[in-house]
Amino acid sequence: MGLEDGTGTTDHNQDSGATIAASETTPYIAWRRNSPLVQVILMGLVCFCCPGMFRALSGMGGGGQVDPTAANNANTALYAALAVFCVVGGGLFNIAGPRLMLPAGCITYALYALSFLYYNHTRDQTVIVVAGGILGVGGGMLWSVQGAILTSYPPPERKGAYISMFWVIFSSGGVVGGLIPFSLNFHRGADSVNDATYIVFIVFMVAGTILSIAILPKNQLLRDDGSRCTSTAHSNPATETVELLKLFTNWKMLLLAPAACASNFFYTYQFNNVNAAQFTTRTRGLNNVSYWGAQMVGSAAIGHVFDLDLGLKKPNNKRRHQGFLGIGTVFLVSTAIWAGGFANQLHYSFADMPQPKLDFMDSGPKFAGPFVLYFGYGLLDSIFQSMIYWVIGALADDSKVLSRYVGFYKGVQSAGASLAWWLDARRVPMMAQLAVNWALSTVSFPLLVVLVALAVKDEQKGEQKEERKGQVHGGESS
Secondary structure, eight states, X not given: OOOOSSSSOOOTTSXXXXXXXXXXXXXXXXXXXXXXHHHHHHHHHHHHHTHHHHHHHHHTSGGGOSSTHHHHHHHHHHHHHHHHHHHHHHHHHHHHOHXXXXXXXXXXXXHHHHHHHHHHHHOOHHHHHHHHHHHHHHHHHHHXXXXXXXXXXXXXXXXXXXXXXXXXXXXXXXXXXXXXXXXXXXXXXXSSOOHHHHHHHHHHXXXXXXXXXXXXXXXXXXXXXXXXXOOOOOOOHHHHHHHHHHGGGOHHHHHHHHHHHXXXXXXXXXXXXXXXXXXXXXXXXHHHHHHHHXXXXXXXXXXXXXXXXXXXXXXXXXXXXXXXXXHHHXXXXXXXXXXXXXXXXXXXXXXXXXXXXXXXXXSGGGGHHHHHHHHHHHHHHHHHHHHHHHHHHHHOSOHHHHHHHHHHHXXXXXXXXXXXXXXXXXXXXXXXXXXXXHHHHHHHHHHHHHHHHHHOOSOOHHHHHHHHHHHHHOOOOO
């Protein structure tokens, strides 16, 4: 965007040694807007208000409606559009930066919630499906910015902690969002939520849109020691088009693709065929609180695993071994939880739905097992996606490269989710949906191990050189 170091000028004659020495003695306040930590927290709060509330809305199953058909069709359109615009969004971020993309993306979440309020009165699916497609475009922009921030803003040695911090804040949006339908529909006997539920979601999403204005481009950030985050020159449409097309033949991205596809594929099964199929409306809200609360626990825990100081005799292998440990941990948890899901699914199907539905106040001990399983599904979601973000963040240090990688990840993720919603809308057997989810997740782990073994290296000295270059020349926009 043509910005330099905030002064509008660039001193190319400034002595690098003096600049670095000054940065070591100049005090910097940790809680300042241009801190990478504060920017990650702000991004977490934006996602708390927008996709966090969207997840709570989707987590009720059928968008809070008794018949999930409208929500399934809307989500098919949403994730189909998201698959395209997440990939495009990675390149768009390198061209335009976050300041225009983020507010434009956030406001589409409010429009989507508004369409369900409209549907509550008209039963017109067309508006919901169109709103879903629009949200796919806006969500692609939001997640492209989020991915670039989460993988390139944190210091390399603290990426696991920053990712888990973001995920805790983001997931708390689902907790609060789950409390909304739980409290507003506690005494209602209807299977669909009331207007007030959607109105509260809309208010949060508009607030997130306003908050997104506080997100800064990377060239304006300073770390606590006074050093500049790595910054790279602004890109152009021709370059980004070529680089984005190359992603589809990039061996790193091909190894990542199954994990990317799996990472949102399971939402359809969990939300519609576990939560909506088994539980009453008010209990679905309570389950949402549990699901997103589990994500806060899981993301905090897995962040520490990926940042563990392993005490290796050969410290140049540290990143790689951290990756192996984290992937192995997620694999064990994933296997245990999907095995529990298989045992639970044996008890019902589309032809033999649970009757009466489970209620946390009326069902007694029968409620406990499915409730714990749903908590486990939330835990798995957070550690699985945190794992993927860590791996992507360890593949490169250049923010332009990382934004493209994240765009590819979110695009494949969204394509998988679109397929999952389409399959559920056509009543593919629940057990078959579970089997596909379990298989996709399981295949991902050995491929990620290979990816980490071949592509992940220790913190690169090139990043330090870029930081010094940024201090000497004032930095360029990224």
